[in-house]
Amino acid sequence: MKRSATRDTPGTPGSAPGAARRRGRPLGRPLRHPVAVVCLVLLALIVAASVCAPLLTSASPTRATLADAFAPPGGGHPLGADSVGRDVLARLLYGGRVSLLGGFIAVAVALLIGVPTGLLAGYYRGRLDAVISWLASLVMAAPAIMVLLVSIAAIGPDTNATMAVLGIILAPGGFRLVRASVTSVREELYVDAARVSGLGDTRIVRRHILPVVQAPTIVQSAQMFGVAVVIQAGIEFLGLGSAGQASWGAMLNDAFANLYTKPSLLVAPGLAIVITVAALGLLANALRDALLETDTPAARRPGRPGAARPSALPARGDDSLLAVENLRVTYPARDGERTVVDGVSLTVRRGEVVGLVGESGSGKSQTAFAILGLLPPEGRSEADRLSFDGRDLRALGRKERNALRGCRIAYVPQEPMSNLDPAFRIGTQLIDPMRRHLKLTAREAREKALALLERVGIAEPERVYHAYPHQISGGMAQRVLIAGAVSCDPDLLIADEPTTALDVTVQADVLDLLRELQRERRMGLILVTHNFGVVADICDRVAVMRSGQVVETAPAERLFTEPRHEYTRMLLDSTLENTPPRTPLRQAPATGTSLQEKV
Incomplete structure (x- = not known):
């Protein structure tokens, strides 16, 4: 996750790329x-x-017998x-x-x-x-x-x-x-x-x-x-x-x-x-x-019976799910502070898909991390308002944030293979959040995980459940992450460039899957992307970011037909959707002075 944040805000302090690691078992x-x-x-x-x-x-180690001083090996002294x-x-x-x-x-x-x-x-x-x-x-x-x-x-x-x-x-x-x-x-x-x-x-x-x-x-x-x-x-x-x-x-x-x-x-x-x-x-x-050569198999955890959802969480209220006003994210710099998100305001309603669009470095991912409460330690965020379902996120401690994350606020990252722990099986990584948040037994969590894998379009859920991340493809890994994100029935899903690392055909399948799951569960969805094709395909409303600021917010249809900000028009003009196809090239004559001529 923080790698994407670093790409989104070049020059800001971010997380260094983590070294690939291997784990070992002591007796193998x-x-x-x-x-x-x-x-x-x-x-x-x-x-x-x-x-x-x-x-x-039978001899004593401290008993001295002067008569036996320097006695040679043998008899009562095997070593002398x-x-x-x-x-x-x-x-x-x-x-x-x-x-x-x-x-x-x-x-x-x-x-x-x-x-x-x-x-x-x-x-x-x-x-x-x-x-x-x-x-x-x-x-x-x-x-x-x-x-x-x-x-x-x-x-x-x-x-x-x-x-x-x-x-x-x-x-x-x-x-x-x-x-x-x-x-x-x-x-x-x-x-x-x-x-x-x-x-x-x-x-x-x-x-x-x-x-x-x-x-x-x-x-x-x-x-x-x-x-x-x-x-x-x-x-x-x-x-x-x-x-x-x-x-x-x-x-x-x-x-x-x-x-x-x-x-x-x-x-x-x-x-x-x-x-x-x-x-x-x-x-x-x-x-x-x-x-360092031996991978540790997934550990099994004992089950814990209990209720289906933490009782400390507030009851779900009206359609106003997430409200962000004047969000600001800063990092320390040599000359003071570097502002990477400046005055962002955003609202997400229940059942609505909001696209957060902009070039790399515009602050999209940093905005998402600030909402999730997952900025790096050196990052600092402040906002006039940051509430989820009527609850002030700024006032929550680490434990309360953890009760929301994964349960009512979920996240789908880019780079799916890097977000799966290579030392644990897919099934283990899916059932852990369910057992923590939903208090399911091991058997119940396994059954739900298999059902989710099937729901996200994985043809062999049992095989994938027992597989390690390196044994599945990137597209399948992304489906696994989506299954994990919706496993605890969240109200808000934040998807950060969920199709960036995938090929075009898999991208379309993943977008269709996100849209179907969002409609089925009436989730609010924030889609962080730089791809206007993805925005047109899935988003209801769009917020365009530039240099850490939201420069335009509009319904998706109106944004494409009547963009108001010059930056939005520039982004739309840079796409190739409405560009006429290139004409074929004509081979230059053998004696010509140029190699080819464009018709």
């Missing part, structure tokens, strides 16, 4: 990737050995004993608990801070994004080692607490990754389509944003885990960890102290750290390759 292709399988097996063995340490050895007679195998197994737990704490804290803040900053942007990004930059600017040393001096040699501080230090990296992932998908048209359908922010984030975040977050978590294990071992090696507990870092400390006496003490803890960190790194790479 990774299990068929040999490197991933080997890494998972190794990590599982390390974790299992640490958890089951009491079952694998260290400088004070402690069993190396027991310290290795129990030390894995400390090292792995420390890594888990650091990653958990980093994700608990980084993921929610990244979602909030990337989705809502504005001042919240600026504040959180500034705090993240502040944390990243601080020297990590100095922060850890100061925290150890303040809270004492507590390994778990130190790992929690490390998690705070790692959180900005997770925040920036999540924020970038959310920003890349937030401007996708299917996210806007979900917002137009009246879905709340929480549901949109859960269904359309989180699946995008999961793959890079899982990959980074594996990498952070490896880093945390190394840093935890380093802290223990320096003797700054919890006293009296076995850990891989403490084993390295003892081994280095006796490097010339018994260098073999380095082998066990060194191999444990290298294998764990290498497995985590290789697993992260395998997950990155596998998760």
Whole structure:
């Protein structure tokens, strides 16, 4: 949606084109990737050995027997004993608990801070994004080692607490990754389509944003885990960890102290750290390759019984459906503000089709977005009056707007393929708004979706219902969007260039379908277009826009026969409907001086 807004107002701040995205499932292709399988097996063995340490050895990791100092492998010490007679195998197994737990704490804290803040900053942007990004930059600017040393001096040699501080230090990296992932998908048209359908922010984030975040977050978590294990071992090696507990870092400390006496003490803890960190790194790479290749199937949602329409919405009144007076839309610019819609007034009655016509950049789409309440965050709108069915839209909050959008005010965008989420089946995307607004059960919503697909002229509704967007054509996708727009029986339908991306024959079918549905349901319809042929075919009344202003409003028949404004006459003169056909070209003589001559 916002892409069309950007085209409609060149030079204004708009949404950047969203990057194409892929989603992955955590357990799919990774299990068929040999490197991933080997890494998972190794990590599982390390974790299992640490958890089951009491079952694998009866020795204590902290009990010292000076008589067994530097004991060789064998007998009661399968891997030998260290400088004070402690069993190396027991310290290795129990030390894995400390090292792995420390890594888990650091990653958990980093994700608990980084993921929610990244979602909030990337989705809502504005001042919240600026504040959180500034705090993240502040944390990243601080020297990590100095922060850890100061925290150890303040809270004492507590390994778990130190790992929690490390998690705070790692959180900005997770925040920036999540924020970038959310920003890349937030401007996708299917996210806007979900917002137009009246879905709340929480549901949109859960269904359309989180699946995008999961793959890079899982990959980074594996990498952070490896880093945390190394840093935890380093802290223990320096003797700054919890006293009296076995850990891989403490084993390295003892081994280095006796490097010339018994260098073999380095082998066990060194191999444990290298294998764990290498497995985590290789697993992260395998997950990155596998998760980004696998599409997530549509998720099924449990049904919720209920009434057919939200009770908080006002009763339908007279035929005056939408009233807009002196609407103004502005964007910040270097020299102050740039006005893209200036003083637009518009009225739509129930059962009436109003065409909003003008060249690209005239402010048509921005007017539609202002009515829907879907301007970009930097956009600002104001109006003397903006009411729908007697209700002041200016006074509504986000939740109340969502209750209207998709339910009583619907939207049909251009670029149909971009407004369907590629990771969900068509049926899933159709039933979500119905279940939210109409409180239908899953079965009821499915039956209505199939009936709507059949009504909009899709010959195989069952197949299309279970298909992904890439499996259907552009014309069929537009019919799907129209079915979704009318699924909750709206009173007002805003169609923004609904035939632009379609060929001529499909355009005619879509226009006929819109007109039939509009008459059947007695909807008000705003048709945003630059095509006067479409206007003549479907509109009852026309408002012509130029440079953000409505220069002429008239019934469609009179506009074509008696245009009053010079700009309207210029637009009509630019069409080719009344132009005489060109005469054929006559081939120039072989010896002529010109190649061809127009008769």
